[in-house]
Amino acid sequence: xxxxxxxxxxxxxxxxxxxxxxxxxxxxxxxxxxxxxxxxxxxxxxxxxxxxxxxxxxxxxxxxxxxxxxxxxxxxxx
Numbered sequence: 001x002x003x004x005x006x007x008x009x010x011x012x013x014x015x016x017x018x019x020x021x022x023x024x025x026x027x028x029x030x031x032x033x034x035x036x037x038x039x040x041x042x043x044x045x046x047x048x049x050x051x052x053x054x055x056x057x058x059x060x061x062x063x064x065x066x067x068x069x070x071x072x073x074x075x076x077x078x
Contacts, residue, residue, distance in 0.1 A: 002043050004063035007032045009078055011058040011071035018053055022046035023060075023069035033059035033069070 005027030012033040022035040026044035029036040035046035047069050051057075060067070062075040 004044065006062050006064070006078065008061035009075045010061060011075070012061050013056060013058045015054065015056050016051050018051050021049040021051065023049050025063060027061075027063045033061055 004025060007024070007027040007029070014033075023033055023046060024031075024035045024039070025047055026039040026042050028038035028042075030038065039045065049057075049069055057069075058071040059069055060071045060074070062078055064074045064078065065072045066074065
């Protein structure tokens with residue numbers, strides 16, 4: 001199984017508006033933490049994130065989180 005590229009060893013903490021976002025799971029996107037299609041040709045697909053109300057989210061950038069797109073602190077062990 002392919003392993004994702006570590007985009008950064010700290011989360012992207014963003015204030016997001018309601019809507020649908022696609023979190024980059026492969027770590028190759030130039031628009032981290034969101035997908036730009038760079039996963040093409042890999043086994044990865046982006047993760048759909050539906051936000052119902054404006055809020056702050058710590059998106060995982062190390063791509064190793066056990067909590068899907070949300071940072072769980074795994075980056076501190078890399």
